[in-house]
Amino acid sequence: MGPGAEPGMESGAEASRGGWSQIRPIAFEDGKTAQAQVYETLRGALMSGHLRPGEDISLRQAAATLGTSVTPVREALRQLEIEGGLEVHGRNRTCRVPLVGPEALAEIRDIRVELEGMATERAAALVTAAQLRLVTNACRLMERAAGTGDADLYLENNWRFHSLIYRAARRPRLLEMIERLWLSTGPLVRLALSKPGHLDHSMECHWLVERALRSGDAPAARSAILRDITGAARDLEDVLETTPTDARRPR
Amino acid sequence: MGPGAEPGMESGAEASRGGWSQIRPIAFEDGKTAQAQVYETLRGALMSGHLRPGEDISLRQAAATLGTSVTPVREALRQLEIEGGLEVHGRNRTCRVPLVGPEALAEIRDIRVELEGMATERAAALVTAAQLRLVTNACRLMERAAGTGDADLYLENNWRFHSLIYRAARRPRLLEMIERLWLSTGPLVRLALSKPGHLDHSMECHWLVERALRSGDAPAARSAILRDITGAARDLEDVLETTPTDARRPR
DNA sequence: TGGCACAAGACGTGATCACAGATGGGCATG
C-alpha cells in the first residue's frame, strides 16, 4: 500500500443494503447435512460482515432464501447463538446480529491477545514452508486489496492470513475458540476500515508477523500480532464512539 | 482433608452404571424453552461427569428420558457438539461423549492456564466480600466432601469454586469460554480423583487462591490457580496412561 | 457347525403442521 492512501475504504454496495442479498441457496448435493451448510453459510456471512449489527434474522425468511425448511435453519441459528454470533431479542426470541459495545470490545480484545498470542508463538516454531508461502500470499493479496480499495478482498484475506497462522499452531480447540471470537467481531471489522491510517498500521504489523514467522522468532511474532490486535481494537473503538449506534442499525 | 487420607475416592454407584440413570425429565413449566432445559440438563450431566467418555447418546432415547420429542434434543445435542462436549461418530452421525487423548488434554490445559489465569487475576481486583464468602464456603464444602469421600459433592463444589471466581471477573465472554473448556474436561475430572494425593494438592491450591483473593494479591491468585490447573492436568495424564482406553468405555 | 444374506429395528435428518405469543395496520369510537 502506497503512502498517502485514501482515508477510508468504501464498504461495497452489498454491505450497505440488507445482508440477505448476498446469501445464496445452499448447494445441498454433497455429503454434508443441510443444517451444516446453513450454519457455514450464515457463519461466513457474519464473519465477512454481510450481516450487519442489529439486523433481524427470521427463521422463515432465512429458510426461503437458503432453499430449505425451517428445521435446519433453526438449529444453525441456535448454534450461532451459543457462539455469540447471534442473540435472541427476548420475549419473542427473535434472532438478531448483536450490537457489541465498547466493554465487550475490550473483553474480546483481551482474550484475543492471550489466545492469538499463544497460537502465533506456537506457530512460529511449527510453521512449514508451504504454510509460510500461503501466509505471504495472503499478505500480498491484502496489500493489493488495500491499493485498489476492495474491502471484501481485504477482509477475506485478512481473516485468511490470521487463520493460516493459527492453523499452523496445530491446536484445533484453540483455533475454534479464536474463530468464535472473530465471529463476534466479524460484523464490526468492516467499520475499522473507515479509520484513516488503519490499513497502514495493520499491514505493517502483518509484514512484521510474516517476517518473524519466516525467521522462527516466536516472541517477535507474538508481539507483532499483539500490535495488530490492539491497534485494530483501538481504531474500532474510535469509530464506534464517533458513530452513533442508530446509524449502525439497518433501516 | 486430613493427613493419611484414602488413596482414591469411589466415584459413586450412579457413575459406574450408565449415565442416563441420573437424568430426570425436564421441569417444563417455567418460561424457558424445552430446548434450553434439555441443553442445560445435558450440559450439567457432562460437566459433573454423569455421562462417561465414549458413551453413545441417542436422540430418541434421550427424548424419551427427558420427556420431550426429538426436536429439542436434537438442537441441544448440536449445540453441545459445537462446544466440543459431544462429537458425531461418523456416517450415521451418532452422538457420543468424546474420548480425549493426552494431546487434547495438553491443549486444554494450556488454554485454561491463559484464560483462567487472566480471569483470576482480574477477579482478585474486583471480587466483593459477598462473593468471597461464597468462595470460602465452596472451599469448606470441598474439604468436607474430601473427608467423607463424597465424589459428587466434591466435584460439584470444585466447579462451583472455580465458577464463582471467574464470575467475579465480570467478563461474560471469558466465563463462557472457560465453561466450554470445562465441558470437555468434565467427563474426565472424576478420573483424577483416583490419583493418590490429588485431593491434598488440589485443596492446598484452592486455599492459596482463596487467601490471595482475600488479600487482593492478583499475581499470587493467578499462580495458585495455575498450580491447581497444571497439577490436575498432570494427575489426569497419569491416570489416563495407566488406564487403558477400553476400560473407560461403557459396556 | 460355520458363514453369509436378508429382514427388522434403530438411527439421524428434514419437512410439515398445530399452537401460543407478539405486532402492526386499519377501523371504529370518543
Add this chain to the structure above:
DNA sequence: CATGCCCATCTGTGATCACGTCTTGTGCCA
C-alpha cells in the same frame, strides 16, 4: 381529528411423519 382496540399475520417452538442409512439378529444354506 386523535385515540384506542381488534384482527390478520407474523414470529419461534415443538411434535410428528417420511425417508435413507446403518446395525444387529436370526434363519438358511453350504
